[in-house]
Amino acid sequence: MAKVAVLGAGSWGTALSIVLADNNHDVRLWTHRQDQAEIINTTHKNEKYLEIMIPEKIRAYYDLQEAIQDVSAIVIVVPTKAIRDVCQQLNEILHHNATIIHASKGIEPETLKRVSEMISEEMDHYNYDDIVVLSGPSHAEEVGKRQPTTVTVSSLNDINAEIAQDLFINEAFRVYTSPDVVGVELGGALKNIIALGAGISDGLGYGDNAKAALITRGLAEIARLGTSLGANPLTFLGLPGVGDLIVTCTSVHSRNWRAGNLLGKGKKLDQVLDQMGMVVEGVRTAKAAHQFASQQQIEMPITNGIYKILFDEAKPKDVVDQLMNRTKREEMDDIATLLTERYSQ
Numbered sequence: 001m002a003k004v005a006v007l008g009a010g011s012w013g014t015a016l017s018i019v020l021a022d023n024n025h026d027v028r029l030w031t032h033r034q035d036q037a038e039i040i041n042t043t044h045k046n047e048k049y050l051e052i053m054i055p056e057k058i059r060a061y062y063d064l065q066e067a068i069q070d071v072s073a074i075v076i077v078v079p080t081k082a083i084r085d086v087c088q089q090l091n092e093i094l095h096h097n098a099t100i101i102h103a104s105k106g107i108e109p110e111t112l113k114r115v116s117e118m119i120s121e122e123m124d125h126y127n128y129d130d131i132v133v134l135s136g137p138s139h140a141e142e143v144g145k146r147q148p149t150t151v152t153v154s155s156l157n158d159i160n161a162e163i164a165q166d167l168f169i170n171e172a173f174r175v176y177t178s179p180d181v182v183g184v185e186l187g188g189a190l191k192n193i194i195a196l197g198a199g200i201s202d203g204l205g206y207g208d209n210a211k212a213a214l215i216t217r218g219l220a221e222i223a224r225l226g227t228s229l230g231a232n233p234l235t236f237l238g239l240p241g242v243g244d245l246i247v248t249c250t251s252v253h254s255r256n257w258r259a260g261n262l263l264g265k266g267k268k269l270d271q272v273l274d275q276m277g278m279v280v281e282g283v284r285t286a287k288a289a290h291q292f293a294s295q296q297q298i299e300m301p302i303t304n305g306i307y308k309i310l311f312d313e314a315k316p317k318d319v320v321d322q323l324m325n326r327t328k329r330e331e332m333d334d335i336a337t338l339l340t341e342r343y344s345q
Ligand SMILES: NC(=O)c1ccc[n+]([C@@H]2O[C@H](COP(=O)([O-])OP(=O)(O)OC[C@H]3O[C@@H](n4cnc5c(N)ncnc54)[C@H](O)[C@@H]3O)[C@@H](O)[C@H]2O)c1
Pocket: 008, 009, 010, 011, 012, 013, 031, 032, 033, 049, 077, 078, 079, 080, 082, 085, 086, 103, 104, 105, 106, 138, 139, 140, 141, 277, 278, 279, 281
């Protein structure tokens, strides 16, 4: 049994706490809202985020120092926007060695940093290769009900990935390892942009053909950007790539899909984000990916179209028309070529 702190008491932090508690770990769920900690400890519910009972042995904490006392692992699950703030607080008070695992999915606009890069920048005693990422097709609503789920953990130091695998794995939550930190993080972050697109497509009334096209051509864009940053293209055919694209683009649980759906139905971004009340990571990540693709001249027409809908008030229908009427081209110049280049040497 390990002592584990989970930082971030939203949907995913709560669901991951349940997995850890089911594995008999001593789980401390930290929230930056005192009222929420009190409600969780008295009612054993976190109703805004998950409609299930939380095991009584999970304790919620408002005091970060108390939450991390003597823990052997810290799981960071706040929105990407809050990662630096939380890690700065942690850096001030963490004076013992603990495995740092993060389960957030996003890229920071302007710096274009992945979450593990942000964490290691903010934590004085941790290098980039110390940090573990946990990602894959995993909606909190289903994990909380112990429905079968598979994820991938990755760290440059494979001992840390194995520590994370051992902490989380159980009969309902199967955890694989991967050495490709860049691919695992980028797959999880970039699929959120495509999920916004899938929601927009459904909101416009388009069908399964359009969604299949978005998933497949979106995967090509993810692989193009990912490999340019050093990811293994095969990673995008696994759980953090295709797996997460499928779950996020086809599920009503997905906040990114739901936000896209409202945009497709004609709502403005501000209205949509107000209505959601939960993090929609694809919005900031679309900004980051658009910026990176422009700087590096990487072809990402779907991402750029979604960026225009989000930030330039482009009409969703016009963007779809533009995507469908691009210059004709051969299909297999993406993952197939990237794989051929990689494995033909
Ligand atoms: N919900 C899922 O099914 C799921 C699955 C996999 C990954 N994720 C990822 O996990 C991350 C968190 O998502 P979520 O679904 O839990 O979001 P959420 O919107 O459900 O909850 C976010 C939580 O973070 C807290 N928070 C916000 N700013 C904070 C700060 N500065 N300090 C401390 N806490 C802060 C909020 O109070 C809230 O409790 C995201 O990056 C998301 O992409 C979510």
